[in-house]
Each structure stands twice: as C-alpha cells, then as structure tokens.
Amino acid sequence: MDYFSKSYHPPGTPPGTLVAVEGGAEAPLSIRLIDYTAAELREQELANAGECQPYLQGPSNTWIHIQGYAEPAVLRHLGELFNLHPLAMEDVFNIGQRPKMESYDEQLFVILGLATTDDSIIKTRQVSLFLGEHYIVSFCNGNRDPFGPVRKRLQKNGKRFQSRPIDYLFYTLIDVVIDGGFPVLESFGEELEDLEVELLRCPTRDTLAWIHRIKRELLLLRRIFWPQREVVNGLLREDHSPISEGTRIYLRDCYDHSIQIMELLETYREMTSSMLDVYLSSVSHHTNEIMRILTIIATIFIPLTFIAGVYGMNFGNNSNSPWAMPELNWYYGYPLIWLVMIGVAALLLIFFKRRKWF
Known part of the structure; x- marks a missing residue:
C-alpha cells in the first residue's frame, strides 16, 4: 500500500491547471x-x-x-x-x-x-x-x-x-x-x-x-x-x-x-x-530466560571442571614426594571422583531449585 501518496503538478504551474499525468487512468470513467x-x-x-x-x-x-x-x-x-x-x-x-x-x-x-x-x-x-x-x-x-x-x-x-x-x-x-x-x-x-x-x-x-x-x-x-x-x-x-x-x-x-x-x-x-x-x-524476558539457563549450566560445571582440573595435573607419578596425589593410585579412585562430581552437581541443582532460580 502507498502511504501519503498525492498527485501534483510541477512547482510553478499556474493555479487551476488541469493537465493529464502519466498513469493517471486507474479506472474507466x-x-x-x-x-x-x-x-x-x-x-x-x-x-x-x-x-x-x-x-x-x-x-x-x-x-x-x-x-x-x-x-x-x-x-x-x-x-x-x-x-x-x-x-x-x-x-x-x-x-x-x-x-x-x-x-x-x-x-x-x-x-x-x-x-x-x-x-x-x-x-x-x-x-x-x-x-x-x-x-x-x-x-x-x-x-x-x-x-x-x-x-x-x-x-x-x-x-x-x-x-x-x-x-x-x-x-x-x-x-x-x-x-x-x-x-x-x-x-x-x-x-x-x-x-x-x-x-x-x-x-x-x-x-x-x-x-x-x-x-x-x-x-x-x-x-x-x-x-x-x-x-x-x-x-x-x-x-x-x-x-x-x-x-x-x-x-x-x-x-x-x-x-x-x-x-x-x-x-x-x-x-x-x-x-x-x-x-x-x-523478547527481553525470553532472552533473560535463555541466559538464566545457560548461567545455571555454567555454574554447575564450574566445580566439576575444577575437580577434573585438579586430578588432571599428573603429579601422582612422583612417589618420592610426600605431597603426591595418593588418590590417583586408589583402586576405586576413578568411580569415587565421579560420585563426588555427581553429588556436587545434585547439591547445586537442589540449591537452585529451593531458591526458585529455575
């Protein structure tokens, strides 16, 4: 649709001029x-x-x-x-x-x-x-x-x-x-x-x-x-x-x-x-909802990333040092770390739920 359309003569045309314009015949008379x-x-x-x-x-x-x-x-x-x-x-x-x-x-x-x-x-x-x-x-x-x-x-x-x-x-x-x-x-x-x-x-x-x-x-x-x-x-x-x-x-x-x-x-x-x-x-509320979900996911993975980073430093091979990681030589060390990480994630989810963050 055309907005604010108007037919007009060129500037300077004498008043009362009637001159046909190109494309003016839109409907039969x-x-x-x-x-x-x-x-x-x-x-x-x-x-x-x-x-x-x-x-x-x-x-x-x-x-x-x-x-x-x-x-x-x-x-x-x-x-x-x-x-x-x-x-x-x-x-x-x-x-x-x-x-x-x-x-x-x-x-x-x-x-x-x-x-x-x-x-x-x-x-x-x-x-x-x-x-x-x-x-x-x-x-x-x-x-x-x-x-x-x-x-x-x-x-x-x-x-x-x-x-x-x-x-x-x-x-x-x-x-x-x-x-x-x-x-x-x-x-x-x-x-x-x-x-x-x-x-x-x-x-x-x-x-x-x-x-x-x-x-x-x-x-x-x-x-x-x-x-x-x-x-x-x-x-x-x-x-x-x-x-x-x-x-x-x-x-x-x-x-x-x-x-x-x-x-x-x-x-x-x-x-x-x-x-x-x-x-x-x-739209702003929808964006905030997305950012809240992403923030919750990132918050859950922060401590898990920390735990994985600590036990990925490979200091367990130094058996002569009293500060070596004894957990790396445990028989059930790997599944135990998984249980700790799952427990931390579960506790965080329970905390977020009680605070009604999601």
Whole structure:
C-alpha cells in the first residue's frame, strides 16, 4: 500500500491547471445522473458530461456522480456547466488531497477520504462533493462506486427522500463516507485480537513486522479521519446558505459518528503502541530466560571442571614426594571422583531449585 501518496503538478504551474499525468487512468470513467422531484425520479448513465445540461434548467434536484478517472477535458466541461471554481477542479483532479471544505459564493466544495478494505489491505480514495442550489456533483476515483446504497434508498423510499431539499442528499453522501470508517476499524479490532494472542503465545520477527504494519495503517487513517471531523464540524457550526437548518440536525449525528471513529482509532493506536512494548518486553524476558539457563549450566560445571582440573595435573607419578596425589593410585579412585562430581552437581541443582532460580 502507498502511504501519503498525492498527485501534483510541477512547482510553478499556474493555479487551476488541469493537465493529464502519466498513469493517471486507474479506472474507466462512468457518469451517472439522478434527477428527482417530490413526485418522480429519473436515473440514467451519461455518455458525456454535456448530456446533463437539459436537467439543469428546471426546478428539480440533480445529482451527477463521476466515478473513475476523469480526463481534464471532462472536468473543464463540468466546471463550465456548473460554474465550478478552477482551484476546486484542480483539487478534484490531483487526488490525495487533505479533507477540507471551501465555500465559493453560493456553492460548497468538500473533499473527504474514503477508507476501504480489500483482502485485508487498507485502501483510501478521494471523494469530492460540490453542493449548489439544486444540484450536487460528486467525484470518486477507483472502480468501486461507494454511493450504491444511497441510490437504493432513493429508489425504495423515494417519496420521503425526494421531498427533502438537495442538501439532505449532500448530508447522506457525507454520512456514507464517514460511516465507511466503522467496518475498516472493526477489521482492525479483529486483527488486534489475533495479534494479541500471538504476542502472548510465541512472538517472532513476523509479529514485529505485523505490529509496525498496523501502526502505519492507523497513522494513515488518522491523517484522513482527523481533518474529516473538522470538515463536518465546519459544515455544522458555520453559516452556509446551501445548508438548511433542518439538515444541520442530521449533520450533528454525522459529527457524532466522526468523533466515535476518532476515539476508536486513538484506542487502537494506543493498543498497538502497548503491544510493541509487550513484544519488546517478551523478547527481553525470553532472552533473560535463555541466559538464566545457560548461567545455571555454567555454574554447575564450574566445580566439576575444577575437580577434573585438579586430578588432571599428573603429579601422582612422583612417589618420592610426600605431597603426591595418593588418590590417583586408589583402586576405586576413578568411580569415587565421579560420585563426588555427581553429588556436587545434585547439591547445586537442589540449591537452585529451593531458591526458585529455575
């Protein structure tokens, strides 16, 4: 996984520049339009951005979602149709932006980070939203459309949903992105449980690599979730004309979810840091256990080596000296020395056992 990746133009490029970069087309472009009033709803795939123009003339609410890689020409066309600010379109094109909120006249621009899991791999995508008087334009890079559940709600509970202003749909899209953090963090919780079991049972070098990977991924998620909370707080606290008082009530719930996600994230980060300390303590304890066993073995063999060294000096052949070793000429001298050495080792083992050294 790429950490802290961001697309950007070369330094010195004029602001608002949209220039295609090599390798940018990561997913095919898909443009989907939903136009609705309190009485009816129309949904269709668009071949190009210009096909949405007829829907902008009436009083209906229009939602246009662009999924995948949008060429600069497509972005310029959309910018002209909806009068989107060039700086905002540059942020849409250069993915990897920090979550933020900008206000342009009667238009709101919000960038959010969507975290997903794919085969236990954390992936992040940028979601960009424009809110106008009767329209929403949303962008998301990647192949997977995150707003499928919202379209199903519009189709199943259309009358109730369609009777609300367009800013309620704007809140719903933000809520989908924010709540996407819960299943990601849930997968981290399960992974941390497995990691804790392995850590207490038999930690290895792979365990250390596992801990560091989780720490890096949690750091990446914090880089997304922390400013995202401030974005929702800004939408809730500041006075923005496209957002009605009725929708602010729902934004409170969205803000509450963002706080819960941040609390879970910080909890998991603290758990991971403590697991790293436990790993280091466990490795140190394991090393100390090995050193204690080796010390016990060495301590047992020290007196045995001394005895073997004394009777290996070969002074027994000097029969004229009163200081010669008479034990070397004993009939049972050899087995007797073995019994002494075994007795010394046994006494040392009993002493260590009573002191609870092993």
